[in-house]
Amino acid sequence: MADMFTVLKQIKETGKKVVGFYCVYAPQExxxxxxxxxxxxxxxxxEAIPDGEKTLPRNFCPLIKSSxxxxxxxxxxxxxxxxxxIGETTCDGKKKMFELMQSFKPVHVMKLPQTYLDETDKAYWLNEVRILKDVLEKELGSEITDEKLRAAIKVLNEERRLMQKLAECMKHDPVPMTGQDFLKLMWGRNFVLDRAEFAAQIKAVTQDMEEAIAKGEAAFPKGAKRILVTGVPTGVGSEKVIKIIEDCSAAVVYIENCSGMKQFVTLVDETKPPLAAIAEKYLATPCSCMSPNPIRLENLAKLLKEYRIDGVxxxxxxxxxxxxxxxxxxxxxxxxxxxxxxxxxxxxxxxGDVEQIKTRVQAFLEMMA
Structure with missing residues (x-):
């Protein structure tokens, strides 16, 4: 982390602009x-939660307090x-965090509709994306043209395809990679300086996994219980549940949440006008802030079959x-x-609850035997 202070400082000195965001609803294109x-x-x-609690309530979500x-x-x-x-109105806690944050950093909050199913809500969200485009152009001093958007769509769609191909390897039995290592690869995408280099790394990892599969090499023995993890964002530093599951000899073969594969499963339609296509892709994110949220259930049904899931x-x-x-x-x-x-x-x-969670996970896995 210390090295990144130096790296980013040097990058900023060249005139490069930096944008931070807290959610997969933020259109990276x-x-x-x-x-x-x-x-x-x-x-x-x-480590950052005590500093967050100096301002925020102690019974707040840990992700918000840490952020x-x-x-x-x-x-x-x-x-x-x-x-x-770039903020977003996914929950009341984050909305209030962004309100406080605006006192010391420029923040633009995208206002999400309540559902992704209604045409009125889709039109509303497209307008929010247009507003963000105008804000970024003004704040960053850079014109965002349709040509540039189409080029960005191609780059990020290719990343999504690469991550999908990587995830396909986890369908095999025996499982070639731990869920913890798979999470690290997906988490690393959040901090990419060179997107071409990142794409090359994912291709290399996928090739290594395919070669391991061909040789019969694996991270777990054949027949290990296959677990799908869903729910809240789970990143490096808060992956204790995934670690406990795998310490109990089960394989986490798919991480469905938005810090996992959720952000990669849908591509931006490259045949449509770019801004509308981007808005369509991001609004279709099946977050629990949407009510109702049927896409999450539809995706889970497919994943259970494709990855031969033993437990969720x-x-x-x-x-x-x-x-x-x-x-x-x-x-x-x-x-x-x-x-x-x-x-x-x-x-x-x-x-503090690691042993309690371990006991529950062990009982859960024994129930499947």
Missing amino acids: LVLAADALGFALCATKE YGFAVTDKCPYFLYSDII VDITWQGCHTYNVESRVVKDFLKQNGDTPFLQIETDYSQ
Whole structure:
């Protein structure tokens, strides 16, 4: 992290602009088309929470407390060197965080509609994307043309295809990579300086996995229980549940949440007008802030079959009410559609409940035997 302070400082001195964002609803194509660097800022480490709690309530979501703690202390180089932050109204907690943040950093908050199903809401969101385009052009001093947007769409669509191909390798039995390593690869995409280099790295990892599969090499023995993780964003530093699952000898073969594969499964339609196509892709993100949220359930149904899932673990951060409520929706859906074993784990970033979670996971896996 210390090196990134120096790297980003040097990059900023060349005149390059930096944009920070907290959610997969932020259209990264617009940032790339503005010739800026974009970085995801959602914090997943416990160390910044005490600083966040100096302002925010203690019973807030840990992701928000950690994010604000890093922002207000300038301990995150990506936030420190951002010229503007893209926020979004996914939850009341983040809305209030952005309100506080505006006192010390330029913040533009995109206002999400309540659903992705209604044509009126789709038109509303397209207008929000247009507004963001105007804001970025003004703040960054760069014209975002349709030509630049089409070029950015191609670059990011190719990244999505590469991540999809990488995820395909996890369908094999025995499983060639741990879920923890798979998470690190997806998490790394949030901090890319050179997109061509990142694409080459993913291609190389995929080739290595395909060669391992051909040789019969694997991270788990054949027949290991296959787990799909869903729920809240789970990044490096807050992956304790994934680690516990794999310490108990089960394989996390798919991470469905928005810090996992959710952001990669849908491409931007390259045949449509670019701004409209971008708006369409991002609004279709099946987040629990949408009500109703049928795409999440439809995607889960497909994934259960494609990845031959033995059990689903739904992670909920304490204070995340939308995912907590929707956990019941997911549980009922799985019960009614094949009765796939389901476990909800409500937790935070601390390590105090590790043994309790381990006991629950062990019982969950034994139930599948």
